[in-house]
Amino acid sequence: MSSSPTFNSIATILETDFKVDRSAISPTTVLTDLGLDSLALMEFVFAVEDAFHLRIPEDRLDPREAGITLQRLCEVIDMESSGAVAPAAEAAHA
Template structure:
């Protein structure tokens, strides 16, 4: 199991518990704003995920609000994995 796959379950549980998003409506490729989350709530969700894994994602990597490439759960997990790798190398 890849670390992205492992994170997916944990991160989707945050959506369900803290933001009341039904897990059945969440897929890896669903843009977070399609789940009824506005841009501020997306940032709150990202912060919750960062806190869970004790990582920080640079804001410029998030692309929040960018219609051309909206943030998805899969994308967030990949960003978390990338930051975990950076932290491990340091």
Template sequence: MHTDTYTTLCSMLEQKFHVDPARLSPGICLEEIGLDSLSLMEFVFNAEDTFHLRIPEDLLDPRQGGITLQHVCDVIEALQAAPATGTGA
């Protein structure tokens, strides 16, 4: 996990979702800090905008339980490291 990704996500959770920074750690489940499925979707959309990428739903499905901050970081970093794909159309 890159510190920049983690720090950015923590800042987002603090500022936009009013999460106490003392509660944040890589292994914390997002449900434990008060994100229900709707706010988790909003969090994912904010992360996509912040990192300028699209996260496939199967990687971060808001209906899944137990999504951790570490998992979100790992997904974002994997997408950033992946080569760009597309048809160029």
């Protein structure tokens, strides 16, 4: 599985700001398995939002929800950051 630029940015934030070992970071890593307590997990999401200049609505992704992977976080970020493009792309496939 190749790493996307989004994933690489998230991995850097985890390594640099939250001192998570790089070997523990993969697209399939579940957020709750990163070794961060609930407060640190929320701070991580805020740091990611700041890095990508966006806000992730809680109905899109609640970091406290079980089973959310870093890959899912990447998908939500990519979806949110392309916001205006998605409806046009969906219309093209209709």
